[in-house]
Amino acid sequence: MNKIVVAIAALAATGLSSAQEVVRIGHAAAVTGPVAYFGKDTENGARMAIEALNARGVRIKGKPVRFELVAEDDGGDPKQATSVAQKLVDARVNGVVGHETSGTTIPASKIYHQAGIPQISPSSTSPKYTQQGFNTAFRVVANDIQLGQALGHYAVKNMGAKRVAVIDDRTAYGQGLATEFAKGLQQQGAQVVAKEFTNDKATDFNAILTKIRATKPDLVFFGGMSAVAGPMLRQMKQLGLNTKMMGGDGICSDEIHKLSGGAMADGQVFCAEAGGVDAAGRVELDKFRANYKKRFGIDVQINAPYAYDAVMTLADAMLKAGSSAPAAYLPTLARIRYQGVTGPIAFDARGDIRDGTITLYTFKGGKRSVLAVTK
Numbered sequence: 001m002n003k004i005v006v007a008i009a010a011l012a013a014t015g016l017s018s019a020q021e022v023v024r025i026g027h028a029a030a031v032t033g034p035v036a037y038f039g040k041d042t043e044n045g046a047r048m049a050i051e052a053l054n055a056r057g058v059r060i061k062g063k064p065v066r067f068e069l070v071a072e073d074d075g076g077d078p079k080q081a082t083s084v085a086q087k088l089v090d091a092r093v094n095g096v097v098g099h100e101t102s103g104t105t106i107p108a109s110k111i112y113h114q115a116g117i118p119q120i121s122p123s124s125t126s127p128k129y130t131q132q133g134f135n136t137a138f139r140v141v142a143n144d145i146q147l148g149q150a151l152g153h154y155a156v157k158n159m160g161a162k163r164v165a166v167i168d169d170r171t172a173y174g175q176g177l178a179t180e181f182a183k184g185l186q187q188q189g190a191q192v193v194a195k196e197f198t199n200d201k202a203t204d205f206n207a208i209l210t211k212i213r214a215t216k217p218d219l220v221f222f223g224g225m226s227a228v229a230g231p232m233l234r235q236m237k238q239l240g241l242n243t244k245m246m247g248g249d250g251i252c253s254d255e256i257h258k259l260s261g262g263a264m265a266d267g268q269v270f271c272a273e274a275g276g277v278d279a280a281g282r283v284e285l286d287k288f289r290a291n292y293k294k295r296f297g298i299d300v301q302i303n304a305p306y307a308y309d310a311v312m313t314l315a316d317a318m319l320k321a322g323s324s325a326p327a328a329y330l331p332t333l334a335r336i337r338y339q340g341v342t343g344p345i346a347f348d349a350r351g352d353i354r355d356g357t358i359t360l361y362t363f364k365g366g367k368r369s370v371l372a373v374t375k
Contacts, residue, residue, distance in 0.1 A: 020064045023324045025050065025311055026088035027069055028098035028108065030076035034201070034227035037255055037301055039100050042122050043071050044296050045304030046097050049311035058315065061322040067315070074099055076200075078107045085111040093117065094324045095314040097307055101225075102126030102173040109137045117326050118333050120313060122306035125248065125274050126176045130350040136330065138347050140306050140313065140340070141274035142356030144173075144180045147248050150358040150374055151272050152184020155219055155246060159270070161185075165194040165217040167208065167232075169224035174200070177248045178223030185221075193217055200224060205232050206239065213241045225250040229269075230259020237263040246270045253301050257366035266364045273302055276359030276373045277343050288341045309340030 027046045029039030050069045058065045070093055074081040081104035088096060089111060096112055096119040099105040105124035112119040113134040121129065121139045125147055130137055155161040164185055168178035175197075182192050193215040196208040209232070212220065220236070220243055222229050229251040236242070245251075245268060252271035257264050277285050288308065289300050314329075316338045321329035338345045346354045360371040 020066055021060065021324065022066050022068055023060075023315075023318070024068045024070050024091065024093040025314060026091070026093035026096040026098070027071045027307070028074050028081065028084050028088065028096065028104070029100035030104075031071075031073045033076050035076050035100070035225050037253065038123070038225075038303065039073070039076070041301035041304045042098070042100060042307035044292065045122070045300075045307030046071075046311050048292065048295060048304075049308045049315075053311075053315055058319070060318055060324055065324070074104050074108070076101055076104060078103050081105075081108045082111060084108070089115040089117060094318070094326060096120070097122060097310040097314070099124065100303075101171065102129060102176065103171045105129055106132075106172055109134055112136050116330070118314065118317075118330050120310040122310045123249070123274075123303040124173070126172050128172065128176065130352050134351075135334065138333070138351040140310050140342065140345055140353050141249075141303075142358055143274070143352055144177045144248070146356055146375075147272055147274050147358060148177055148180025148182075149184035149187075150360070151181050151221075151246060151248070151270075152186075152188055152190075154270070154272075154360055154372075155185060155221075156188035156190045159219065159244065161219040162190050163193045163215065163217045164190055164219045164221055165196070165212040165215060166192055166221045167196045167198060167212075167223070169200040169202075169228055170197050171200050171224065173248075173250060174223035174225075176223070177250075178221065181221055181223070181246075198224075198228065200228060202228060203231055205235050209235055209239050209241055213239055217243055219243060220245050222247045222251065226253050226256040226259055230256050230261070230264075233260040233269070234263040244268050244270065249273045249302055252361055252368065254299075254363075254367055255301070257363060264363065264366070267362050269363050270371075271361050273359045273361065274356065275303075275306055275342055276357045278357075278373055281343050284341045305340075305342050309338075309342050309345060312340060313338045313345050
């Protein structure tokens with residue numbers, strides 16, 4: 001009798017298991033290498049969303065659904081990113097959150113487009129990403145045009161900068177941001193007195209900083225990541241170039257203070273994050289940050305809430321479309337209206353977020369301090 005009961009229970013469990021649909025969400029970012037703290041941040045944010053969806057007991061068209069995160073490491077390398085993208089396509093993921101940098105997101109986006117898989121980047125800001133004409137490409141943060149113009153305006157109007165040196169790391173992200181910043185700066189009547197470049201793995205900047213020092217700039221703008229900006233700040237101090245530094249979200253992490261070896265002074269570095277909420281939205285974002293710290297034991301770097309919202313936006317599109325099949329929910333995703341922890345999410349015809357916000361920061365005591373939230 002007991003054997004019969006066990007057999008029936010096993011058959012019932014099998015039936016329940018087969019009735020449950022598994023929806024796989026891919027995540028791709030650098031979780032190894034010099035910017036691994038950014039990649040792990042977005043992976044953690046995506047994981048929190050997956051856990052929240054499963055705790056909620058989501059049903060699509062009445063059928064129970066279990067979400068799974070398929071996480072891959074692209075190492076911040078464009079070639080590795082395309083390999084990872086193909087791996088996620090082969091795994092038949094239903095949607096992708098990633099990649100982390102513009103240099104990895106852009107080449108990977110072609111592979112997702114060819115497979116018809118929707119992709120939402122929580123952090124890539126290069127305009128080129130959404131200018132390729134791929135109907136599968138979306139982002140939940142403002143782009144470099146918005147970011148560069150906001151930084152250029154702030155540098156002149158709020159910091160009084162008139163003579164600015166510009167450095168970029170030759171990546172799609174760094175070069176693109178530096179170009180847009182220079183445009184925004186010149187629109188405000190300031191002068192670019194030096195243009196130099198390095199690479200995203202460089203550690204010695206003495207030659208370019210010595211050239212820049214001779215131009216006597218009010219401000220040094222760096223298009224790149226904090227893994228390079230930190231050591232650059234240290235060498236600026238060694239050379240007596242005690243000017244302020246400005247950059248985008250790539251340097252907008254508390255890690256920059258540690259990477260500078262303590263050379264970064266309070267109020268010396270200014271940066272902008274592509275995103276942010278006004279006072280009305282602060283409660284939900286603060287709640288997310290507290291939950292993140294409770295879950296992982298560390299603070300949010302920058303983009304975890306955007307990765308969380310990217311997963312939630314994909315799931316919301318599936319629910320509204322009544323299907324997790326990429327071809328079925330993609331049109332719904334394109335016209336989605338979703339209220340996330342980072343604010344309202346809706347996309348324009350290119351896949352850029354509508355009315356994207358910018359948050360400006362400086363650093364005090366090695367920690368980011370908000371200056372303003374703007375559009």
